[in-house]
Amino acid sequence: MAQLSDHLGPLDPTGDRAVYRQIADRLREAISRGRFTEGAKLPSEAELVEHFGVSRMTVRNSIALLQSEGLVSAEHGKGVFVRPRPPVRRLASDRFARRHREQGKSAFIVEADAAGSAPTVDQLEVREERPSAEVSARLGAPHKVLVRKRRYLLDGRPIEYAASYLPLDIARDTPIVQPNPGPGGIYARLEELGHTLDHFDEELRARMPTPQEARHLHLASGVPVIHLVRTAFDTHGRAVEVCDTVMAADAYLLTYRLPAT
């Protein structure tokens, strides 16, 4: 067994930098130098206490710091591990192109195929409800909306939680109210119903998850979410759908192509 001191240099007792920050610095260094690779286990708290000659709370503080940076994650009873950078799911700006729908594939399936992963949809729920103020404003204040909620998983890991809202006068008595709306998804159905799609507007923020979101997406601490609200417009300029999605940020790489004109 290699000595800890091979990986972790000494602290600077004179400096005014807090001891737990210095310990975090040493661990961060060791990780970035490859002393601990992705998925590797850090020294246990007891070993770090021994090595640095500090109390356990000080060591725990330093590990909490690294967790909040998303660098490591602790597993109860097992240890603290360097977070692997998970394969990212690439979300391209042509993901709603008609050619994909015409092949009978939903956007999620298209993307998952591209990533070579096993897609699953989960916790599907379809209901009617009164729209929130925000959804109402985007959809032109319908009395009621159809809501389609679902969770997306890739290789068993939940990575996205989404809710679609459609004006009820559009969705009523169509396959859109079915749990499975058929090939090409609801966008294909909308076009069959005469709502030819023209463009989508996306609004995107990043923030830390709420505790509820962290649960639903099984997020480790130090993993933000991307919150994206997409509005679909038909060729008459009418907003026909709003989709509110929350994505595990460490699972996504989004790409957009912007015209220069």
Add this chain to the structure above:
Amino acid sequence: MAQLSDHLGPLDPTGDRAVYRQIADRLREAISRGRFTEGAKLPSEAELVEHFGVSRMTVRNSIALLQSEGLVSAEHGKGVFVRPRPPVRRLASDRFARRHREQGKSAFIVEADAAGSAPTVDQLEVREERPSAEVSARLGAPHKVLVRKRRYLLDGRPIEYAASYLPLDIARDTPIVQPNPGPGGIYARLEELGHTLDHFDEELRARMPTPQEARHLHLASGVPVIHLVRTAFDTHGRAVEVCDTVMAADAYLLTYRLPAT
């Protein structure tokens, strides 16, 4: 002075939910119910210790949890405050449209004007260097690149740190090597030099900041960054610039328009 118990209900001693999580729950509730509004000061640690009858570390644990959620931020010697939701800077997908450049405005100025805020550019540095593997791949493996680094501030607050990379054979002996490249920014200069711009590809991720990024952007804990890499292509399909930017996520709302075709 109102009683703390008016704002914060009692703990559940029977439940197996950790006490510090329950305290965080109570505080989170109180905030979301408007008992503590944006910018308001939470009860001091001493008051919470008194109110809940727990030790100080337990209270501090609960506050650390709320900080990691981005809900509150602590200020040494002053107290713990509910994080105000700062006015977001809206970044629209037409921000590089030629019509903006032709008005002699750089993209950042265009956006800041739209937000009604005072824009500043900071820490400008222009150098030549050998490109990293990633930049090199995107720019078609030039021997050397011109690097333009700068920090953007809005109303004095740093919100973005950016580095542009251009092949040296394009930038050499042009106004692009000047700290201030002139009206319309470097994109206007590129077009004058015959590199008519066709489109931009943007790659976007969200993650927690490195300690260095947190310093440069003065980020409170619980604030992620948006990491965006944009490549500019001219009408010959040549990549003429790569711009690597790190943005304070709480200061930005990005919008994109996607065609449905």
Add this chain to the structure above:
DNA sequence: CAGTGGTCTAGACCACTGC
């Protein structure tokens, strides 16, 4: 100066993991 959060100690007991 008093009040605030920041750091640190030296213990204790618990819950989870893997052998």
Add this chain to the structure above:
DNA sequence: CAGTGGTCTAGACCACTGT
């Protein structure tokens, strides 16, 4: 079972803020 991280206590001293 031993080893791990999770929770909690009861102190201590420090650094920063405002009056």
